[in-house]
Amino acid sequence: MRVRFWGTRGSIATPGPSTNHFGGNTSCVEVTTDDGELFVFDVGTGARGLGQDLLTRGKSSIRGNILLTHTHWDHIQGFPFFVPAFIPGNHFAVYAPEGAGRSLHHTLAGQMEFQYFPVELSELPATMSYHDLTEGQHTIGGVRIFTHFLHHPTMTLGYRIEADGAAVVCMTDHEPFFDTRWRGNGNPGKIDSLIHEGDRRHASFMANADLVIHDAQYTPEEYTKKKNWGHSTFDYVVELAAAAGVRRLALTHHDPTHDDTFVAEIEKRARDLAKGLGSPMEVFCAFEGCDLALQPALAPGGSFVGPSTTRTTLAKARILITDDDQDMRALARRALERDGHVVMEAESGNEALRLVAEQCPDLIVLDLVMPSMSGMDVLKALRSQKKTGAIPVLIVTSVDDEVNTREGFDLGATDYLTKPYSMPQLAARVRSCLARFTESIDR
Secondary structure: OEEEEEEOEOOOOOOOHHHOOOOOOEOEEEEEOOOOOEEEEOOOOHHHHHHHHHOOOOOOOOEEEEEOOOOOHHHOOOHHHOHHHHOOOOEEEEEEEOOOOOOHHHHHHHOOOOOOOOOOHHHOOOEEEEEEEOOEEEEEOOEEEEEEEOOOOOOOEEEEEEEOOEEEEEEOOOOOOOOOOEOOOOOOOOHHHEOOHHHHHHHHHOOOOOEEEEEOOEOHHHHHHHOOOOOOEHHHHHHHHHHOOOOEEEEEOEOOOOOHHHHHHHHHHHHHHHHHOOOOOEEEEOOOOOEEEOOOOOOOOOOOOOOOOOOOOOOOOEEEEEOOOHHHHHHHHHHHHOOOOEEEEEOOHHHHHHHHHHHOOOEEEEOOOOOOOOHHHHHHHHHOOOOOOOOOEEEEEOOOOHHHHHHHHHOOOOEEEEOOOOHHHHHHHHHHHHHHHHHHOOO
């Protein structure tokens, strides 16, 4: 496989002399298999240059697959300027996460309405198809592709392409699940020693990849003021990639305030960190025009084992919010009803168990600190019964220490979200839980 970076910037394009080396275009990466199958990760402003280059390659028609990690503007704003889509005889299949409240076709059409752009989506001369994806294993363009939910304020997928004996993983945008990474009684640097189950899944998705392309927008110093914005720090990415045995790591989605000098310093710090961890992994900050040829390194059949079937996000799920704080229940209700879910409320653990017995919700949002009966006691009671043992439970709490987090996961929590959180964050985490776990609910 060959990989080429056409856009490496996050949030907004930043062309100019201070970003000439690492680039000012927003996210776009080209992946081409040895058989000539074309895959494009995201179509930020870098897609304009990719489209122009594709026209120079002498093909009578261009076919490709566009894999959108999500539909925030910096990842789709180059789509209306992707020239091959304006040429009859070309064919493109566009994929993106489902569950964001509207179809992919509707979302892309929105930015091409006449108020914003002179050509509407329906008028594109190329043959276009649009596909909503959830987490699982897929065959696209004859290639095995895995998808994995990321931690971002909207539904976001990471992609793992395995072809030609190599694996390429693209994971942007993503935020750490927990501030503290490693168990105090564990072995730092090993996936099993990560505290949060979400971080363990995230690292496992990278396992033994030849190239991981990962959002690393912030430094650790910047992150304290950027928490809940949905992006990673470079040290988080390096530590997880090293634990996963990644061979080459490309840090991308550079912050618009970071000039070439700043990004080069991040690159140095990231390399020093990998070296200090004893990892042989090659680490670099992605730059526009970077062209990589990946040599076969995977064992036959690939190295990653993911879900063999995809799941469809449960629409209009019955969700029980359990929290003794009325304001927090109201915030959660607004976030979830906006997604079309049916919401019930309980202000105590005992009331929650009564409603679970009567209503059998599809998912429970559960606070830990409540009078009389704690969230942990509720979780124990749920997991002790066959009928309720598989209901997804999303813990939301201001208690974010290692002991409570470990205990919650050990008792069978599905996910763990720390207060304060934003409404989009809660909605995205609920969608992820429903898509991943609702098939196992015993009706």
